[in-house]
Amino acid sequence: MKATALACGLALSIVLQPLPAAAGTPVATGTGGAVATISAQASQSALAILDQGGNAIDAAVAAAATLGVTDPFSCGIGGGGFMVIYLARDKRVITIDHRETAPASFTPHAFLENGKPLDFDTAVASGAAVGVPGTVRGWHEALQRYGTMDFKQVLAPAIEVANKGYPVTEIFSHLTAENERKFQLYAPTSALYLRSGKAVQPGAVIRNPGMARAYAEIAQGGVKAFYEGPIARAIVAAVNTPPLNPGKTARAGRMTMADLANYEARIRQPLRSTYRGYEIYGMPLPSSGGATVAEALNILEGYDLKAMPRAEAEHLYLEASRLAFADRNAYLADPEYLDAPVAGIVSKAYAAERRKLIKRQAARSAHAGDPYSYQDDQSVPLRPQSKGLQLENAHTTHLTVSDKDGNVVAYTFTIESWGGSGIVVPGYGFLLNNEMTDFDFSGPHPNVPEAGKRPRSSMAPTIALKDGKPAFTIGSPGGATIITTVLQTIFNYIDLGMPMDQALNAPRLSERNGDATSIEPGFPGSAQARALQGFGQRWEAAPEEIGAANALVFNPDGTVTAVSEGKRHGVGTALVQRRGH
Template identity: 75%
Template sequence: MSNNAPRYLALVLSLLIVLPAAAKTPVATGRGGAVATISEQASQSAMTILNQGGNAIDAAVAAAATLGVTDPFSCGIGGGGFMVIYLAKDKRAVTIDHREMAPASTTPSLFMENGKEMDYTGAIASGAAVGVPGTVRGWHEALSRYGRMSFSQVLAPAIRVAKQGFKVNETFHRLSRENERKFQLFATTRKLYLKDGKALPVGTVIRNPDMARAYGEIATRGTKGFYTGPMARAITQAVNQPPAAAGVKVRPGNMTMADLANYEARIRAPIRSTYRGHDIIGMPLPSSGGVTIAEALNILEAYDLQSLPRANAEHLYLEASRLAFADRNAYLADPEFVDAPVAGLLSKEYATKRRAQMSTNRAAGKVAPGDPYPFQNDASVPLRPQAARLQAESAHTTHLTVSDKEGNVVAYTFTIEDWGGSGIVVPGYGFLLNNEMTDFDFAGPHPNVPEAAKRPRSSMAPTIVLKDGKPAFTIGSPGGATIITTVLQTIVNHIDFGMPMERALHAPRLSQRNDAVTDTEAGYVGGAHAKNLDKFGHKWGAKPEEIGAANAIVFHSDGSVTAVSEAARHSGGSALVQRPR
């Protein structure tokens, strides 16, 4: 180990005392720093770092690393993500894009066989589905640029959890059970997350010393511990020669050590828009979240939603989302490969044009994309992509949010894509690899087809909202393409309908993504709200499912904060503040 080894070891040992058991609560109000995640252990890790003098960026990385242990089917160092940071001293926002990237061998025909698109479900569980992971590089950029602590300090809580273990809860068991077939394909995954080929029972203690080893190497060697050397070789071998169970054949990938060594995170200017006196700060491309939410809010801004009957206002929310998604599906992709018409899509004048195409009393069904190019102030004659069907996008990610006593704020969404990603646990290192390549459109022509070194379009939408130049609240969620509608609906609930954030976040979710039907949660269809929307011609999806697992922080005028997580979704979340009221 390095010269920091004694301090690192002492810190790990001290955490055995520092992190006491605490009652899990989805809402907490008080002063100082705050955190909201879907995991009690992750929230405690963030709070430990805040209490040790770390800032919101340090605490966010600590929470994320712990989520990689306790919620490994949603996120981890085998994937990537998007972080939005508000720096209080400078009064500015930055974003860190550490989205997974296509290996250099990638071509647009990656998921084509005999001239036809591969089956989406079959494509997931393969080495070919794995993009070059960006999470560790993103954490490094966050810590080295904006944090105070080292990898060895912020990873210590997660190492403790990985070594000591955690108990399987109902959600973890259900996700394991639903993914048994995929996990059974890989020997390393069967060994870690199944018993006799079946999901581990509720209450089982899972320990992951291999993941502790992976974190330990990163704590000691930094990014080199992940992107070069033994761990990098293990990753490329797992991709190119997947550790399949006996008698199982899995499609290999083609990732090299150079792909890993050459990966770079991107510091990007955030998407900025306004809504009813608020400044909305979102994630730019290759995340489509910030642009799509801003466009939908621009469309809605002309309506006095608060004064309308609830059904009328919700109808407008659904139709604005429909229009924004039509544009999102047609135009948005990695900005290093596609000159997307972002300025046009964010234009208030363009929103006026789109709004004129929306009925205030009738659901439209599928709509065509608009033409934002005249609003680009661009004298060239750019290509106008053809509309495309909504590509399948798994709904399995995680979001966390942290603030500190100095006013710094982090909204962070990261993922390995499908539940359990590709299903491949890296031998000797205990983490799952993503299947992010399946976020590309399988066939073209389309802006989001696979290409070497390209980042697949995402829907992740970590968002920070300012009022009078100061943070007002944060919001973000997992959920694939439903992330966008969850964040959009929560903003409307909070700003337009005046709901306290806990009510805004806990309200039933409706997700319209330019489809013939709107997705809902269990128990919604047939209820009073649904019946009122039936009159507008809205149709509902056949299989209601839980939508998202959001987390938020609200900043009050008296200097106090309220952290909000889920009360019921995903087994409920954990909200903590440094000095509870």
């Protein structure tokens, strides 16, 4: 599509006088409510809501809305997510699926041209990549069903941050610079985050009155303001006629007002598994996170990992992850479009069969198993072959909140790629997702695009109970590495006996049944790396930071410890209502 010069509306102002950034506090222990996010402002928003008498659900939405301002390239109202909630009064766990859906115009050939898959980056930076956003509908369901406050109350802190502004951090500027080419395509995005075509520098203060306006309209008009009002019309216009800079081109989408008006969130039963005395509650499909973590843990449960040298235990963790990913890649997708063999995948008996395939030397590639034989299924289902790992972007965010009454939220939400599609909605200051590129571009495969379908996700917000009470939460961004970050942190905490802050900050190893394991900078050549190489493990050539996790631990003495990153994505912020002594 040829560029048209469009007005950016209320976009953003940038003040070049630096403001001091709030210092991150990655670990805090105390009583009352607790929160951990990667953003000081988001954690402070959650704590403010808790201090006003709101519960964990109210505070989680407040934190998420603020993250949409301060971490706009990872999340926001232009995307979707998965929320896992422990309801203390009912002693039960529920989940809210507000994953984006494909517009009604989608077909399995959406990302094919002349019978061949589109270039991935070209597909990402386009209106065609935008799914129907689910975040606002998810927040609405959470507040209406389980919260105590309304949009006007919980969005107030985020509106204040958007209007007053926040300082650009080193990582914000660095990651903007890495995506300059995508942001240069679109006029409102360039106005927001670039100056003379280059990333805004650290220390500058970003104010976003456009996003404040969007939140204010939602606060006033509720969920319909987003899905049926002026915001909806602006979204449809931006998708179908991308607001390009002169001389730029990008593929247009085909989204309608009906796509937005018809969007529904899903209240789903969590996927429950057990591991060494813990009940592990995760997301069911269309997230592959819960099932893949459960399968890998079931495989590991057959070993006495505490009695092993660390390198041997970590080798088994990597191989269990490899096998679980082989099944994940073959079978899992939106449950409303296929009957995936989840019961078989998460069964202990199936794990015992898969465990037999692990050798002392690392495998190069695992094949999918046959989980259908391990569930009560009298049909003759399709048994697809495992495909190679689909390219999946790694930019998402996770937060976790608890309150004085014992309610707990683990929440992961996203706009997919760093900066999503790259399209900022003119006049409203938020980025639209590129979630449709989470589909497999070609088939046959369970995860091919279809109208109304939710693309398979890796998000894995997790709540663990012990003796019927919350024990810990964990979750992370990172595309498919989300699954391995959650799995490895649980393995570190339960099997290696690390305190949660050490479990979360340990070097991450992500084995997703690829040619080599993903690792972080500084790991190659270490004693840990050399020990694992003795088991035949090998590493990707270009180490990169993996994830930015957040966790809560509920201690036996009644206190709670909030844990965020000590180094990744800057330093996270953990807060409690009343500090322990």
